[in-house]
Structures are given as C-alpha cells and as structure tokens.
Amino acid sequence: MKVLVTGGYGFIGSHVVERFEKEGYEVFIIDNMSSGKVENVNCKHKFYKFDVEDKKCEYVFKNNNFDIVVHLAAQINVTTSLEDPFLDTKTNILGLVNMLELSTKYKVNKFIFASSAAIYGNNQNIPLTEEEIAEPLSPYGISKCVGEEYCKKWNQIYDLDTICFRFSNVYGPRQGLIGEGGVVSIFMDNITKNKEITLNGDGEQTRDFIYVSDLTDALFKAAESNISSGVYNLSTNSRSSLNNLIRILNSLKKIKGIIRKEDRKGDIKHSSLDNTKIKKVLGWIPMVSIEQGIKNTFDWYSINYKTEENNIEKKKLKHNDKVKRYLPYIENVALFILVIVLSTFKNGEYLENTMDLKLAYIFIIGLTHGGKQTIIATTLTSILVTVENILKGRSVFTLPLDTNFAFKIGMYILVGVILSYIFERYLKKEQSQNKITESLKNEYDLLRNVYNEILVEKSVLQEQVVNSENSFGKIYGIIKKLDSLESQYVYSEAVEVIEKILKVKDVSIYSMDKNNKYLRLIVRKGKNDINMPRTATLDYLKEAKTNIFNGELFINKNLDMDIPMFICPINDDYGNPIALIMINSVKFERLTLHFVNLMHVVTNLIKTAILKAYKYEEAMRDKRYIENTPILKREFFENIKSIKKDEMEKNKSEFIMLKVKNKDKDVNSLSHLIFKTIRKSDYIGMTSQDDLVLILSNASKSDSHLILERLEEKGVQAEEYNEEYMYV
Known part of the structure; x- marks a missing residue:
C-alpha cells in the first residue's frame, strides 16, 4: 500500500x-x-519538494x-500566525x-488531518472533550478549526474518509525550537548551551504533553x-x-x-484533552510517561543536536550576509577615494585631465550597482566639485550663479538619474x-x-514481464513441457508444471481403473504430507466422489487432514475419470480465488495434453504394440x-524392471x-537385446519378490533386470 505524508521531513512527519x-x-x-530536514528520515521513501498549496502536487497524486x-504540513508557530496571518492561512487552509481536492480526484481511501488543541482556546472545562465549543485565540487555532470543518464537509459531500486528530503538546526526538510543544526543545537547547531558561508567566500553566511515538502509533492504527x-x-489526558x-x-x-x-x-493558560473517545474506538493507549519521554528526548538531543556547530554555522552565515550587504557601499567609497587621489594637487596646481574622472565614476557605479549607489555617487561627486571650487577661492554663495558649475552639477545628476x-x-x-x-x-x-520514476517503474515491469517466474516467456517454457504425445511423459512433466506455476510442494497424479474403483499412483513430487498410499480405493476419497464423476474441481473446505486440499479429475470425452491430480501443502494465505482460477487454467492445460496423448497412442496402437499383444515394440519401450x-x-519416483525367462513359451500367450x-x-515391452521386460511403476525393490511370486503362480518365470538406473 502507498501512503503520502505531507511535511514528512518535519519532527512529527x-x-x-x-x-x-x-x-x-x-x-x-x-x-x-522550510523547517524539515532530510536527515530526519533514514528509511526508504520518495520525496517531492513542493508547497502543499502548489498545483504541481497534482503530478504526485496522478503518478501514484x-x-x-497523512496531512501534517502546516505553519505551526502561534507567534508567526499573529504576526503574519496571511502566511498562516495560505499554508494551513x-x-x-x-x-483534499487531489485526494478526492485521485480516489484516496483515507485522509488523516493533523489538527490542534489550540482550537479550544482558553477553555477551562478540563479535560476538554471533542464536544467542547471551539474558541481559538490565534490565527493558527482558527486555521485548524476551519481545516476540521473542511474535512467534515469533504466527507459529507465527496464521501472521502477524513479523520481529524487534535494533537496536544507533542514532544520527542528531532523536535525543533518552534510550535506548541517546542517549549521542551527550547528548554533543552538552553540547558545544552549552559544558558538560563526563559519562562513566560509563573510556570504554573499546564500542558498535556504526548510523546511522539505514542502519537504515531495512534495515527497508524487509525x-x-x-x-x-x-x-x-x-493526548495523554494528563x-x-x-x-x-x-x-x-x-x-x-x-x-x-x-x-x-x-x-x-x-x-x-491550561490545556488537557480527554482521550476517552480514541481509546475506545482504536483500543489505543499512550505508553510513555512524561519522565521517560523527557529522558529519551534529552538523550537524543545530547547526542544528535550539535548546538556549537550550528551556532558557528549561523555566525558564518550572518557574517557573509553582512559582507554582501555592505560590499556595494565599500566599493562605492573606495572608488570615490580613488577619484579624489587622481584629482589631487600637483605642485600646487590641479591636474588638467582630458577625461572627466567624476563622470566616469558615476558611470561605473551606475552600471554596476545602480539605484541607491548611483544617488550616493552623484551626491559625493557634487560635494567634491563644490569643495574643489571653494579651494580655488570661489565663494560658496556665488557658485550657484556660475553657469559652468550649475551645468556640471546638472549633468552629473542627469547622468545619475538616467543610469539609475x-x-x-x-x-x-x-x-x-x-x-x-x-x-x-x-x-x-x-x-x-x-520521467525518472516512470522509467524505474517501466524497468521493473519489464523485468517482471521478461524474467520473473510469472513472465509470459517462462510460463510458455513451463507449459511447453506438456507438448508431448507420450502420456507417461506428460504425466511426468505435469507435476513439475504444477509445482512451478502454482508454487506448491506436494503434487501427485493417480490413474483410475476402468471400473472406477481403484487408484494407482503414476507420479508424485513432494513429501506426501497426508501419507496418501500408492494404491487405494476410490472410497478413500469419498468426499470428492461427486466432483470426480462430474469432472469438477474438489476443494477440501473442511480442511480434512486425511485427504488432499485440491483434487482435479481428468475425464475423457465420455465423462469417465481416467486420472486425478492431487495437490496438498498449500499455505493458508495462498488459498485465494486467484489461486483457484490459476489452478483451473493449469489443470485444463494438463487435461488437454493428456487426452491428446491418449488419443495419439490409441491411433498409433498398431505401430506401438506387437500385433495382437500388449507388448510395446523396442522403440516405444525404450x-x-x-x-x-x-x-x-x-x-525420486521408484520403479523396478523384471525380465521374463520363459524362452520356450509363445510371446503372445506369455x-x-x-x-x-x-x-x-x-x-x-521388448528391449534392444530382444528381452521381454516388465516396468512396474512406483514399486520398490522390496516389492519385487511379491510380484515374482504372483508371476510364478501364472507359470511365468522372471528375474530382476540388471541395468543401470534400475532402482532409486
């Protein structure tokens, strides 16, 4: 299942x-x-850097x-909500x-909203129940109250499951220095720095502190x-x-x-929430006491929160900001001093320059810094020109009447304004x-x-299609094993096909005699958990008789330990059962409709292959057997x-081979x-050495003596056939 957590890099998130x-x-x-940290999350996840109000969030919902x-993203500082209500409203509402809109559009099953105890205001009916009237004291509390109403109406109008949790004061590891429960981390920050604690009020104001692990447990259960x-x-109701x-x-x-x-x-002043309702509905209870929770938080804070390094980094940032802020002024003054130096006295006379350095100075400052710095440069230049004229003996009162002076000052101002x-x-x-x-x-x-995510998903799906156990190629390769016209080969491969596709460990196939009374094991793969005998009467499976003769799959719904979990009959074109596929040792969690449907498909494929093989063998009877005998010719017997x-x-299927010794008797009668x-x-069948040999399926070496005695009673002399692979 997939879960989206907004504000997932934050403290609670x-x-x-x-x-x-x-x-x-x-x-x-x-x-x-804005306040979250990547290092807060050390587990596997996918991240999108967006504001929750950003329309680009639709891409996230659309592709997942x-x-x-779980909506936790919010502006959580009460003070900020008072100073900048617009920012609070923008994020929180x-x-x-x-x-909510995207959750409805893309059919999210459940929406969990993080509200706050701040909606109750300064209500003194402690402990506060959910039925108390909302009277928030800050824009933060107002936004949470409005948020609850939105969730309620979304549930009524759009049928979206919405659950609102009014958090009390949450504390724990990774907590920042702001928010309703931030007093814990603020105090710890001061203690770590060996500073005094700042306490607003008399300290008798109370809070209902809840440890973060208790809160996350409740959210998950919900x-x-x-x-x-x-x-x-x-809350903890304390x-x-x-x-x-x-x-x-x-x-x-x-x-x-x-x-x-x-x-x-x-x-x-005081806050405590009644948690009776959630305890009753979810069966949830807070497990961590305030003493233990504070100790856990302090231990984490002492190890992980590098206050000195943070302070040094902050000082560096502040220093860099100051340098950047004052650098234009420094450059402006430095360039002005350079202009003064180049325009200074030499041997008691002013330098007569072919280039107006003051105008060049205004140009340089105007083109590099513009605005305020250009005005400063123009002002400094005007002052310098005035001072130069005074030093030449001109009266400060007559200077404004000098057209050359007025023109020069006017030109500097005009250039400064245009450049600015x-x-x-x-x-x-x-x-x-x-x-x-x-x-x-x-x-x-x-x-x-x-694109990258889709590419990864595409690669995964491609890998599944091409290389997975359920890929078309592998399924085709497995089913291809049934493509044979030899019934014994089909039976042999059928158990392997069932094992690989259905992923079961106990598969067996039994043949049924023409009188529909006896079952005989043809092939088995697995451990035979139910100790099914190699030979049995059909009454052994009396619960499945009706299904067998109707050609229907039998499912052991009573979980009888003495019979297989599934029995699938293979019936001929006339409806007579010729074999039974039996499956056992299926894990309980796999007993699904999908498994049953898959079994229908696989067993139907096996049934088709076996019936095709039987029909082929019947059509080829004259070529397979020695005329008028049940003896297989050399090629087919081999x-x-x-x-x-x-x-x-x-x-590990057992079988034995016996060689007939009666050379004097007619093969047909034998x-x-x-x-x-x-x-x-x-x-x-006949071997390549012209020996008449019997192959007895699913018979062990210990069974050979009994079979030899039966043959001897019929006047047939036989012995064990010595050849490699004769026994297991």
Whole structure:
C-alpha cells in the first residue's frame, strides 16, 4: 500500500514516515523544507519538494495511487500566525484544500488531518472533550478549526474518509525550537548551551504533553482501522506544568537559572484533552510517561543536536550576509577615494585631465550597482566639485550663479538619474526573466523526476514481464513441457508444471481403473504430507466422489487432514475419470480465488495434453504394440524406460524392471498371462537385446519378490533386470 505524508521531513512527519515504512507501506513525502530536514528520515521513501498549496502536487497524486494521505504540513508557530496571518492561512487552509481536492480526484481511501488543541482556546472545562465549543485565540487555532470543518464537509459531500486528530503538546526526538510543544526543545537547547531558561508567566500553566511515538502509533492504527470520519483528541489526558517540566530537566542536568517574563500574547493558560473517545474506538493507549519521554528526548538531543556547530554555522552565515550587504557601499567609497587621489594637487596646481574622472565614476557605479549607489555617487561627486571650487577661492554663495558649475552639477545628476533608471529597469526585467526561468526549471525538474520514476517503474515491469517466474516467456517454457504425445511423459512433466506455476510442494497424479474403483499412483513430487498410499480405493476419497464423476474441481473446505486440499479429475470425452491430480501443502494465505482460477487454467492445460496423448497412442496402437499383444515394440519401450529414468532422477519416483525367462513359451500367450497380473500404469515391452521386460511403476525393490511370486503362480518365470538406473 502507498501512503503520502505531507511535511514528512518535519519532527512529527519523520516519525510517521518511519512507522509506516516499518509496517510495509511504500512511503512518499511532500515537503517544502522550510523547517524539515532530510536527515530526519533514514528509511526508504520518495520525496517531492513542493508547497502543499502548489498545483504541481497534482503530478504526485496522478503518478501514484495513494491509499492513505497523512496531512501534517502546516505553519505551526502561534507567534508567526499573529504576526503574519496571511502566511498562516495560505499554508494551513489553502494547502489543506489542495490536498483534499487531489485526494478526492485521485480516489484516496483515507485522509488523516493533523489538527490542534489550540482550537479550544482558553477553555477551562478540563479535560476538554471533542464536544467542547471551539474558541481559538490565534490565527493558527482558527486555521485548524476551519481545516476540521473542511474535512467534515469533504466527507459529507465527496464521501472521502477524513479523520481529524487534535494533537496536544507533542514532544520527542528531532523536535525543533518552534510550535506548541517546542517549549521542551527550547528548554533543552538552553540547558545544552549552559544558558538560563526563559519562562513566560509563573510556570504554573499546564500542558498535556504526548510523546511522539505514542502519537504515531495512534495515527497508524487509525489508518489501518475501519474508522471513516470523525474528530478525536490525541493526548495523554494528563496535566503537567512548566515548573514540573523544569524539575524533570533539572534532574537530568543542572539548570543555570530561570529568567521570568510576562505571558505571551495568544498563549493558553491550561490545556488537557480527554482521550476517552480514541481509546475506545482504536483500543489505543499512550505508553510513555512524561519522565521517560523527557529522558529519551534529552538523550537524543545530547547526542544528535550539535548546538556549537550550528551556532558557528549561523555566525558564518550572518557574517557573509553582512559582507554582501555592505560590499556595494565599500566599493562605492573606495572608488570615490580613488577619484579624489587622481584629482589631487600637483605642485600646487590641479591636474588638467582630458577625461572627466567624476563622470566616469558615476558611470561605473551606475552600471554596476545602480539605484541607491548611483544617488550616493552623484551626491559625493557634487560635494567634491563644490569643495574643489571653494579651494580655488570661489565663494560658496556665488557658485550657484556660475553657469559652468550649475551645468556640471546638472549633468552629473542627469547622468545619475538616467543610469539609475536604466539599471533599475534592467534589474526588474532580469528578475522577471529569472522568475520565469526558475518556474520553467522547477517544471522541468518535476517532469524529469516524474520521467525518472516512470522509467524505474517501466524497468521493473519489464523485468517482471521478461524474467520473473510469472513472465509470459517462462510460463510458455513451463507449459511447453506438456507438448508431448507420450502420456507417461506428460504425466511426468505435469507435476513439475504444477509445482512451478502454482508454487506448491506436494503434487501427485493417480490413474483410475476402468471400473472406477481403484487408484494407482503414476507420479508424485513432494513429501506426501497426508501419507496418501500408492494404491487405494476410490472410497478413500469419498468426499470428492461427486466432483470426480462430474469432472469438477474438489476443494477440501473442511480442511480434512486425511485427504488432499485440491483434487482435479481428468475425464475423457465420455465423462469417465481416467486420472486425478492431487495437490496438498498449500499455505493458508495462498488459498485465494486467484489461486483457484490459476489452478483451473493449469489443470485444463494438463487435461488437454493428456487426452491428446491418449488419443495419439490409441491411433498409433498398431505401430506401438506387437500385433495382437500388449507388448510395446523396442522403440516405444525404450522411450518409456528413458522417461522412467528421468522421473527417478527428478521426482525420486521408484520403479523396478523384471525380465521374463520363459524362452520356450509363445510371446503372445506369455504377454496375456503377464497382463492379467500387472496394473494399468505398468508396461511390457521388448528391449534392444530382444528381452521381454516388465516396468512396474512406483514399486520398490522390496516389492519385487511379491510380484515374482504372483508371476510364478501364472507359470511365468522372471528375474530382476540388471541395468543401470534400475532402482532409486
């Protein structure tokens, strides 16, 4: 089965992904990586980097038939929701609607939505049941409340199974420093850095903390259950204050100190959710106590969370950002100083330059940085020109009246404005082009990923078609073994065909006499779990008699241990049973309609091959047998002997050969005496040395003495035929 986890690289999502993968699901992740980390997930999965509100998500649904969608992607910071409600709404509502729409369109079986205890607001009817009125205090809580309503209506309108879970404060390994349960990781981060803990309020505010493994267990059980809709609290139904949390942490590592601040806007004073409903419906109970959960989290945090390295990396990034931010100013000032140096005094006189360095300076800054830097360059140049004129003895009050001065300043300003306009226009055009390019690149990357996935699936399917055990080529190769006109050869290969196609370990074929009373083993492959005798009366299979004479497949529905699981009769054109195919030792989980249908196909192929062989043998009787005798001619007898040897090597089928010693008697009369003694599955024939030899199928060396005595009673003298492959 396939499951899609949105926000699968996040704190909760990564645990959900690992749980479903562990249970045998094929897992897919959609995550925009805003807070998730690739290293959070160490199991097999497929990843798509999209926002959940992005229409490109349809590609993911279109190319994967998801059975379950677990929607965890969200903006989870209460403070952010207050500062930027639009961002909160975009992710938490538009993203949800997009997922619901795609789940309906592509026929997802079940949709699980992660809601929050934040929808209850500051309700003091603790523990809070699912029937309490929703009174959220923040846009985050509002978005979750609206999300639940969307799920409810989607279930009613589109018949999509939607389950909403109101999470209490989740904590555990891999948790970030934001979100409702983030207080645990924030405290641990400060303890690890040996910093003081910042506590908002008096610390008596309570939370219903739930360990992440308990939560993922509930989500998985819900996915596997028959629940089709509803809202459920997912909590421990307990209250733990922040002061108690600090006490537990202090027992693990000494806390440096506590900084107390005012309550945060939008925070809830007390929170505890009643989990009676989910415990009753799912049979789920939380297993991890707050003390054990905090210890597990602290142990993971101490080992895996490299705070110092993170801080160093953050400082480097901040430093690089500052350098990038101030670099244009530094370059501008440096170039201006260079202009001053080149325009400085020499022997008390100004240099008379053929090129206006100030104008060149404005051009260079305008073309490289544009906008703000061009204005700065123009201003600095105007100041420099003014200073130069003052140093020449000009009055600052008369300078504006000087047409040359005014023209020069005006020219600098005009050039600066034009360059700034050109640069800004070019920059906007470039940014627009970059956005288009980025969009096309994302589209290409998506199509490339889809193409690669389809290519992999194609290769897998091609491998299955060409090389798998159920491929057309291999099935044809197996069935081809039945393409023979020798009935004994068909019987011999039939058990192997059944074993390979049906994947069973105990197959046998019995022949039935003309009177429909006795069964005689022709060939067996496997261990004979039910100890079916080599010779038996039809009454041994009395439960299957009706099916046998009607030519119908018998299925041992009562699971009687003394008879085979399946019996398939092979009846001739007149409806008379000539042989029975018996199959046993089939694994219980394979007893499906598909298995029965496959058995019908295989046994019908075998039946067709055997009847064809019998008809051929009957048509060729004059050529196969010595005239007026049941004795096979040399060519055909040698062929039967070869088949028996192969059976012995492949299926461990026993047989013995006896040579007739009566040289003085007529072969015709001898053959009729012998034929009355042997069975339908036995053969008489002439060897290449002109010896009259009997082949007794499924008879061991210990049986030979009894058979020799019977022949002697009929006046036939015989002895064991000494030849290689004579016995097993």
